[in-house]
Each structure stands twice: as C-alpha cells, then as structure tokens.
Amino acid sequence: MDYELTETQQMIVDLARRIAEEKIKPVRAHYDESEEFPWPVVDEIRKADLFGVYIPEHYGGLGGGNLEQALVAEGLSHACAGIALCAAASGLCGLPILLFSTAQQRQRYMPDLAAGKRLGAFSLTEPEAGSDATSIRCSARLDGDSYVLNGVKNFCSGAEVADVYVIFATVNPARGARGVTAFIVEKGTPGFSFGKKEVKLGIRSNPTYELHFKDCRIPKANLLYKEGYGLHVAQVTFDNSRTGVAGQALGIAQGALDETLAYTRVRKQFGQTIASFQAIGHMLADCGTAVEAARALLYSTTRAMDKALKPAVDKAVADGTVIFDEMRALDVRRWTKESAMCKVFCSDVAMRVTTDCVQMCGGIGYMRDFPVEKYMRDAKITQIYEGTNQIQRNEIAMMMVKEAASKAKM
Numbered sequence: 358m359d360y361e362l363t364e365t366q367q368m369i370v371d372l373a374r375r376i377a378e379e380k381i382k383p384v385r386a387h388y389d390e391s392e393e394f395p396w397p398v399v400d401e402i403r404k405a406d407l408f409g410v411y412i413p414e415h416y417g418g419l420g421g422g423n424l425e426q427a428l429v430a431e432g433l434s435h436a437c438a439g440i441a442l443c444a445a446a447s448g449l450c451g452l453p454i455l456l457f458s459t460a461q462q463r464q465r466y467m468p469d470l471a472a473g474k475r476l477g478a479f480s481l482t483e484p485e486a487g488s489d490a491t492s493i494r495c496s497a498r499l500d501g502d503s504y505v506l507n508g509v510k511n512f513c514s515g516a517e518v519a520d521v522y523v524i525f526a527t528v529n530p531a532r533g534a535r536g537v538t539a540f541i542v543e544k545g546t547p548g549f550s551f552g553k554k555e556v557k558l559g560i561r562s563n564p565t566y567e568l569h570f571k572d573c574r575i576p577k578a579n580l581l582y583k584e585g586y587g588l589h590v591a592q593v594t595f596d597n598s599r600t601g602v603a604g605q606a607l608g609i610a611q612g613a614l615d616e617t618l619a620y621t622r623v624r625k626q627f628g629q630t631i632a633s634f635q636a637i638g639h640m641l642a643d644c645g646t647a648v649e650a651a652r653a654l655l656y657s658t659t660r661a662m663d664k665a666l667k668p669a670v671d672k673a674v675a676d677g678t679v680i681f682d683e684m685r686a687l688d689v690r691r692w693t694k695e696s697a698m699c700k701v702f703c704s705d706v707a708m709r710v711t712t713d714c715v716q717m718c719g720g721i722g723y724m725r726d727f728p729v730e731k732y733m734r735d736a737k738i739t740q741i742y743e744g745t746n747q748i749q750r751n752e753i754a755m756m757m758v759k760e761a762a763s764k765a766k767m
C-alpha cells in the first residue's frame with residue numbers, strides 16, 4: 358500500500374530496512390542469546406543518522422516527528438525489536454528533554470542525543486510504582502544549588518550503557534502526584550549506580566537495570582521543567598512515544614509474517630505446500646489484514662500529530678522558549694487517546710500475529726534456531742511497557758466518555 362511518504366521518510370524506511378537486513382539479521386540470534394549490548398549495530402544506526410530523526414535540525418537531527426520515529430522503530434524491529442530498542446530507549450530520554458527543557462538544556466543534550474554520541478534512558482518505574490506512577494518514593498531534596506536524590510528505580514531500558522537519564526523523583530511525598538518531578542541525571546554522578554540487571558523473556562539485547570541513588574547530588578539546573586510537573590512530563594512524553602512502541606510492534610508483526618510466508622511457501626506436507634492449505638491461507642490473510650490495518654492507523658495518526666505539533670516546536674526553537682509552553686500557548690491539543698489506541702492496536706496485533714506465525718510454522722517455529730519464536734517473545738513487551746494495555750484501555754475509555762459527555766452538553 359502507498360502511504361504517500363515524503364522522500365525523506367522513504368529514505369528513513371530504506372535505511373532502517375537495509376540495516377535490519379544486512380547488519381541485524383546476521384547477528385540477532387547471537388545478541389539475543391548472549392544478552393550483550395550490540396555496539397557494532399548501534400554504530401551503524403549512528404552512522405545512518407537514525408538516532409535523531411525526531412530532533413529539530415537546529416540540534417543536528419532530521420527535523421521529523423512521531424511518524425519518522427515510528428518508521429525507524431518499525432524498520433529495525435522487522436529484524437530485531439531488542440536491537441531497535443537501543444535507539445528507541447534513547448529517544449524516550451530525548452523526547453522529554455526536547456519538549457520540556459529550556460533552550461540551554463536543549464543545547465547541552467540534544468546534539469549528542471541526535472548524533473547517538475551519547476545514549477539516553479528514561480526511568481519512571483519503581484518497585485512499588487508501576488502502573489500507579491503517583492506512588493513514586495524516590496526522593497529529591499533541594500539543598501542550596503543542588504537536588505539530592507535517594508531511592509531505587511527499576512526496569513530501566515538501555516540503562517548502564519546510557520550516559521543521560523531522565524529520572525522521576527518526588528520533592529514531597531505528601532503531595533502525591535503533585536510532588537513528582539523530572540530531572541536530568543548524568544552517568545558518573547557520585548551516588549548514582551546500577552543495581553540488578555534483569556534476565557528477560559524477550560528484547561534480550563537491550564539491558565534492563567535497577568538504578569540506585571544514594572545522596573546523589575545533581576545541579577539545580579538539571580531540574581526538567583518545574584517542581585511538581587513530573588507526571589505531566591511523563592504523560593506528554595508518552596503521548597508521543599507510545600506511537601514508537603506501536604512502530605516497534607508493527608515491525609515485529611511484519612517481520613514474523615515475512616519469515617512465515619517464506620517458510621509456508623516452500624514447506625511441503627501431503628504433497629503440497631502448507632500455504633496452499635486453506636487453514637494456513639486464512640491465517641496468513643488474517644495476519645496480513647491486521648498488520649496493514651495497524652500500519653494505516655499508526656501512519657495516519659502520527660502524521661496528524663506531527664502536523665499539530667510542528668508550529669510549537671518551530672516557534673520554541675526560534676525563540677529559545679520551552680516547547681511545552683508553546684504547545685499550551687498555541688492550544689496544541691494532547692493526543693493521549695489516539696497514541697494509546699495505536700499502542701494497544703499495534704501491540705495486540707503483534708502478539709496475535711507472532712503467535713499465529715509460530716503455529717503456522719509448526720515444530721520448527723518453536724525452535725531457537727528458526728527466527729519466528731523470537732518475534733513472539735519480543736512482541737509481549739509491547740503490550741506491557743509505557744503503560745500496560747489495560748491502562749491504555751482505561752485511558753481510551755475515560756476519554757471517550759468525557760468526549761461524549763461534552764458533546765451531549767452542546
């Protein structure tokens with residue numbers, strides 16, 4: 358299907374798919390098995406300038422938005438979602454910095470994140486604060502010109518290898534949601550260390566760590582936006598980043614389906630290819646239809662989001678102001694419902710399609726030396742992180758009811 362991508366967007370698709378085919382496919386099983394960080398592939402992603410597709414040109418990025426970011430995630434995840442996450446996790450750190458930082462903070466962090474010279478990570482989750490981010494306990498106490506951080510964060514993607522972290526801590530636990538605040542913390546800051554490395558079902562080449570803060574002193578200038586606005590920072594970030602998870606899910610689904618098509622066309626039983634059995638053909642048809650529907654939803658939503666966001670980004674970059682403030686001044690609406698819909702739909706499609714692909718391939722589909730089972734293991738995380746699909750459905754339903762109520766009032 359022709360989605361009328363621009364020349365630059367098509368170039369991104371081609372680059373990501375080329376890296377996926379030539380650089381990722383030959384090594385994906387190795388990195389999945391060894392759980393090593395895939396530095397040589399990350400270098401290829403850097404060289405192709407794919408870290409900064411969503412970052413304004415002023416900071417060395419490509420000046421794209423959510424659609425471009427989703428295209429990178431999709432293209433790389435077509436081969437391996439774990440390796441694709443090495444770029445996406447860094448983007449999840451760059452996005453809140455881009456949207457909420459001052460011009461000085463943007464200048465300090467965005468060029469290196471755009472070039473992939475420094476990697477980023479984002480840490481909201483804690484052992485007792487998962488879906489309920491209002492119960493964050495990691496604390497930040499203002500002391501002179503510094504904040505002093507104490508506490509534990511967990512499940513941080515891309516940690517340890519990352520140099521820059523967006524961390525959420527509370528400046529006042531008694532204030533609940535209104536105490537949560539976002540900070541930028543650099544690796545190597547005394548009092549900041551890495552705890553347990555998780556052993557996972559999927560996306561195994563991307564490290565997931567616990568973060569420890571013990572009297573970790575960071576400059577006051579590393580406050581991201583304002584005290585008490587942390588959950589806002591996280592939510593607006595997720596409005597934009599969940600479409601990246603959707604892109605990752607879409608790449609996983611398409612990758613599994615392509616491997617399955619190739620296999621079912623040549624595997625013969627009862628004297629004919631298994632693709633010629635109607636039972637398999639119908640599964641292929643359902644998978645292909647679901648993937649195309651997911652792609653249509655994702656591309657059209659991100660295109661509309663980017664169009665709405667661009668004037669605020671351009672104005673903030675030109676005037677040296679905060680993008681989020683310009684979004685409010687220009688009345689740019691939030692895309693919470695639509696980005697949640699993309700994430701739910703694409704990730705559910707990925708889980709269903711990859712499970713069906715293992716089924717269509719039979720016994721070989723279950724084996725580690727055949728690529729399809731890995732897609733199924735990798736698909737699962739897209740239904741869990743950046744807010745589980747249950748939480749997304751809560752949000753979508755709440756917004757639908759709210760919209761219906763306000764229409765009824767008119």
Ligand SMILES: Cc1cc2nc3c(=O)[nH]c(=O)nc-3n(C[C@H](O)[C@H](O)[C@H](O)COP(=O)(O)OP(=O)(O)OC[C@H]3O[C@@H](n4cnc5c(N)ncnc54)[C@H](O)[C@@H]3O)c2cc1C
Pocket residue numbers: 446479480481482486487488489511512513514515557565738741742743744745746747748751
């Ligand atoms: C591999 C991996 C990487 C991750 N990377 C990051 C990262 O980089 N940064 C980061 O900050 N976090 C990260 N996370 C954390 C992730 O976002 C959380 O795991 C997720 O939000 C769910 O939180 P939880 O695990 O505490 O589950 P819980 O909140 O304990 O939820 C458990 C179950 O209860 C359901 N549930 C909870 N509340 C409700 C409700 N109100 N209504 C209906 N159902 C509900 C959930 O849907 C889920 O099924 C990562 C997680 C994993 C597994």
